Amino acid sequence: MNINKNKMIDFNTLSIQYRDELLENVIPFWLNHSQDKDYGGYFSCLDRQGNVYDTDKFIWLQGGRQVWMFSMLYNSVEKRREWLDCAIQGGEFLRKFGHDGNLNWYFSLTREGKPIIEPYNIFSYTFAAMAFGQLSKATGNEEYAEIAKKTFDIILSKRSNPKGKWNKAFPGTRNLKSFSLPMILCNLSLEIEHLLDNEFLKKTIDECIHEVMEVFLRHELDGLIVENVNEDGSLSDTFDGRLMNPGHAIEAMWFIMDLGKRMNRPELIEKAVETTLKTVEYGWDKEHGVYSIYGP
Amino acid sequence: MNINKNKMIDFNTLSIQYRDELLENVIPFWLNHSQDKDYGGYFSCLDRQGNVYDTDKFIWLQGGRQVWMFSMLYNSVEKRREWLDCAIQGGEFLRKFGHDGNLNWYFSLTREGKPIIEPYNIFSYTFAAMAFGQLSKATGNEEYAEIAKKTFDIILSKRSNPKGKWNKAFPGTRNLKSFSLPMILCNLSLEIEHLLDNEFLKKTIDECIHEVMEVFLRHELDGLIVENVNEDGSLSDTFDGRLMNPGHAIEAMWFIMDLGKRMNRPELIEKAVETTLKTVEYGWDKEHGVYSIYGP
Numbered sequence: 001m002n003i004n005k006n007k008m009i010d011f012n013t014l015s016i017q018y019r020d021e022l023l024e025n026v027i028p029f030w031l032n033h034s035q036d037k038d039y040g041g042y043f044s045c046l047d048r049q050g051n052v053y054d055t056d057k058f059i060w061l062q063g064g065r066q067v068w069m070f071s072m073l074y075n076s077v078e079k080r081r082e083w084l085d086c087a088i089q090g091g092e093f094l095r096k097f098g099h100d101g102n103l104n105w106y107f108s109l110t111r112e113g114k115p116i117i118e119p120y121n122i123f124s125y126t127f128a129a130m131a132f133g134q135l136s137k138a139t140g141n142e143e144y145a146e147i148a149k150k151t152f153d154i155i156l157s158k159r160s161n162p163k164g165k166w167n168k169a170f171p172g173t174r175n176l177k178s179f180s181l182p183m184i185l186c187n188l189s190l191e192i193e194h195l196l197d198n199e200f201l202k203k204t205i206d207e208c209i210h211e212v213m214e215v216f217l218r219h220e221l222d223g224l225i226v227e228n229v230n231e232d233g234s235l236s237d238t239f240d241g242r243l244m245n246p247g248h249a250i251e252a253m254w255f256i257m258d259l260g261k262r263m264n265r266p267e268l269i270e271k272a273v274e275t276t277l278k279t280v281e282y283g284w285d286k287e288h289g290v291y292s293i294y295g296p
Numbered sequence: 297m298n299i300n301k302n303k304m305i306d307f308n309t310l311s312i313q314y315r316d317e318l319l320e321n322v323i324p325f326w327l328n329h330s331q332d333k334d335y336g337g338y339f340s341c342l343d344r345q346g347n348v349y350d351t352d353k354f355i356w357l358q359g360g361r362q363v364w365m366f367s368m369l370y371n372s373v374e375k376r377r378e379w380l381d382c383a384i385q386g387g388e389f390l391r392k393f394g395h396d397g398n399l400n401w402y403f404s405l406t407r408e409g410k411p412i413i414e415p416y417n418i419f420s421y422t423f424a425a426m427a428f429g430q431l432s433k434a435t436g437n438e439e440y441a442e443i444a445k446k447t448f449d450i451i452l453s454k455r456s457n458p459k460g461k462w463n464k465a466f467p468g469t470r471n472l473k474s475f476s477l478p479m480i481l482c483n484l485s486l487e488i489e490h491l492l493d494n495e496f497l498k499k500t501i502d503e504c505i506h507e508v509m510e511v512f513l514r515h516e517l518d519g520l521i522v523e524n525v526n527e528d529g530s531l532s533d534t535f536d537g538r539l540m541n542p543g544h545a546i547e548a549m550w551f552i553m554d555l556g557k558r559m560n561r562p563e564l565i566e567k568a569v570e571t572t573l574k575t576v577e578y579g580w581d582k583e584h585g586v587y588s589i590y591g592p
Contacts, residue, residue, distance in 0.1 A: 054535060106466065115466040168462055170402065170411040239350060 027073065031086055034066065039112055041093035042066050055111035059098050063105075064127020067091045068191075071134035084138055091135045091144065098128060103151050120166035125155050126184045133192035149195045152188070156204075176228040176240055179248065182211035186255040190262060205259060212252055213271065223278050225249040246283030250276050323369065327382055330362065335408055337389035338362050351407035355394050359401075360423020363387045364487075367430035380434055387431045387440065394424060399447050416462035421451050422480045429488035445491045448484070452500075472524040472536055475544065478507035482551040486558060501555060508548055509567065519574050521545040542579030546572050 033050030034042040044061040045054035070087035074080065097113030099105045105124035107117035119125075132148035135141070161167055162181060169175070186208045193201055215233050217225050227243040230236045253272040260268035329346030330338040340357040341350035366383035370376065393409030395401045401420035403413035415421075428444035431437070457463055458477060465471070482504045489497055511529050513521050523539040526532045549568040556564035 056535065107464070110469060114469045116469050118464045118466050120464050166462060166464055168403070168414045168416050170414050173406060173410045173412050239352065 023077075027069075030066065031070075031082060035086060035089065036093075036111065039093070040089050041097075041109075041111075041113070042090055056116065057093075057109045057111065057113075059094070059105050059107060059109070059124040060121075060127040062090060063094050063098065063131035064123075067094065067131035068127070068134050071131070071138040074138045075134060087135055087138060091131065094128060094131065095143075095147065098124075103128075103147065103154055105151070118166065120163050122155060122158060122162035122181060123184065125151055125158075126188050129155065130188055130191045133188075133195060137194060145195055148192050152192055152196075155185075155188075174236070174238065174240075175231045176236055176238075177231055179212070179216045179225065179227045179252070182208045182216070183248065183252040183255065186212060186252065186259055190255075190258055205263065209256065209259060209268070212256060213268070217275060223275055224282055225252065225275065225279065244283070246279045249279045249283075253279075319373075323365075326362065327366075327378065331382060331385065332389075332407065335389070336385050337393075337405075337409070338386055352412065353389075353405045353407065353409075355390070355401050355403060355405070355420040356417075356423040358386060359390050359394065359427035360419075363390060363427035364423070364430050367427070367434040370434045371430060383431055383434060387427065390424060390427065391439075391443065394420075399424075399443065399450055401447070414462065416459050418451060418454060418458035418477060419480065421447055421454075422484050425451065426484055426487045429484075429491060433490060441491055444488050448488055448492075451481075451484075470532070470534065470536075471527045472532055472534075473527055475508070475512045475521065475523045475548070478504045478512070479544065479548040479551065482508060482548065482555055486551075486554055501559065505552065505555060505564070508552060509564070513571060519571055520578055521548065521571065521575065540579070542575045545575045545579075549575075 029050060030042075033046055033052075034044065036043055036055075041057050041062055043052045043055060044058060044066075045052060045056070047053055067087050067090040070083045070090070074083045074087060093113065097109055097115075100115075100119060103125075104119040105128045106115040106119050107121045107124050109115055129148050129151040132144045132151065136145035136148055158164065159181060162178075185204065189196070189201060189204050189208065196204075212225075215229060216227075217223060218235065220235070224244060225248075226235065226241065227245050227248065228236060228240040230241070235241060253276040256272040257269050260266065260272065325346060326338075329342055329348075330340065332339055332351075337353050337358055339348045339351060340354060340362075341348060341352070343349055363383050363386040366379045366386070370379045370383065389409065393405055393411075396411075396415060399421075400415040401424045402411040402415050403417045403420050405411055425444050425447040428440045428447065432441035432444055454460065455477060458474075481500065485492070485497060485500050485504065492500075508521075511525060512523075513519060514531065516531070520540060521544075522531065522537065523541050523544065524532060524536040526537070531537060549572040552568040553565050556562065556568065
């Protein structure tokens with residue numbers, strides 16, 4: 001792919017096409033097929049016709065994606081009752097069954113809500129926090145706001161060892177820090193901005209921007225982003241240290257653009273655009289036309 | 297692929313071809329390129345020219361594959377000094393650095409032998425046991441025999457929860473048992489037969505054959521093998537329960553054929569041949585010519 005040779009894109013037409021596809025096709029599909037009317041929550045394993053082929057319920061998909069999506073649509077697009085009802089029923093399922101009673105969010109549940117996989121994965125927490133952030137906005141319910149805020153605090157307290165006792169790295173030999181947590185915190189902090197103290201929000205955002213744009217984005221690699229670095233911020237010449245994930249990097253640049261807009265920092269948006277283009281160029285497999293995920 | 301239409305195979309020619317390729321190409325490549333002359337042990341991340349592209353040392357590759365291979369060649373093919381030396385230096389590296397002092401085998405080490413990944417994986421143990429089983433045969437060293445035997449005891453004691461504290465399954469909700477452990481025990485028990493009490497060996501082998509051929513091999517699936525079943529032996533209609541891995545099933549049938557030969561049970565060999573052919577037919581992707589690993 002040579003991105004310089006693309007034809008001019010008509011963003012107006014594109015934006016209408018995306019909006020129509022979303023509101024007339026994607027959202028009705030999930031609204032009609034994914035809600036579990038018997039046990040609450042959502043099915044996320046659907047075939048293209050909307051038939052359920054497995055009933056396991058994954059917290060990050062339940063919460064982060066679906067409760068968040070329907071709350072966000074209600075908050076930002078239109079006050080449709082069916083969207084709010086869909087979000088609330090999923091939020092209630094999560095509130096009752098998604099965690100261990102102390103907001104430690106399981107990875108997955110059975111259809112009925114029994115835990116299958118322990119709360120080892122920090123992204124169950126981050127997506128739950130986002131979900132309850134949007135849901136509290138949509139409903140004004142104080143309990144939902146509390147869940148989002150407390151979960152956010154737990155996430156921050158787990159920053160140095162997100163997997164806790166399920167961490168398989170032997171302590172001390174090769175302590176790496178991972179891109180994915182600061183990256184998602186860029187996104188999460190804006191999602192629950194309405195619940196956070198201003199000073200604290202600013203401090204957290206500054207830290208995340210620093211981590212993403214000055215620690216994981218590497219000047220010696222011509223501005224590409226790596227997935228893991230040593231704790232002191234240096235590059236690690238190991239399997240994990242050489243790992244690059246273009247999809248992750250591009251996703252992070254979207255979050256950085258949002259932050260650039262919110263913080264009124266146009267130079268951050270510029271840098272994110274530049275990094276996205278570099279990542280696309282570098283990650284694109286010119287022979288087979290897909291992203292290769294390993295480098296450099 | 298239609299296995300009935302294959303031309304007659306000349307097994308004599310094939311056997312010479314495989315032997316020559318192994319002894320003249322594969323083994324010299326690893327002998328020359330993989331030994332770490334500075335720190336001991338082996339590099340296993342080599343490119344096709346034999347250049348080392350990463351120096352991490354994985355226990356199952358160090359022990360199970362390389363110490364075992366060079367000991368086995370020395371024991372079964374020819375008493376070449378360079379094979380024995382290669383096996384011993386790798387065995388010594390494993391003995392010193394591969395475990396925590398109590399024969400809990402790490403998953404991986406740095407080049408120098410510092411642990412990187414904790415001993416969460418039972419296959420580090422099984423391959424270490426095989427390695428020291430063959431190495432004790434090659435050297436007559438009692439300490440190697442003890443390591444193999446004690447490691448085997450630890451494996452048996454971990455049968456009900458091989459991952460120990462790193463197990464992420466929430467207890468009680470969906471207790472599955474996995475094919476891979478009884479499968480590898482079929483192989484391992486013969487590998488260290490010379491170290492085991494006869495009665496105990498027979499009992500262990502009988503249990504493994506029962507698990508593989510009567511629990512994971514499913515009559516209701518026309519004789520195919522699944523990777524996970526419920527603890528009571530019934531099929532589990534879940535992601536893990538529906539998983540099939542043709543490569544695993546075929547590998548297990550090779551172990552069963554070995555056991556059939558050893559125990560003088562020709563009907564077991566027949567059944568293994570039949571199961572292999574069924575697995576090949578079922579797993580073969582007729583459209584794209586590779587195995588699909590999910591079913592049914």
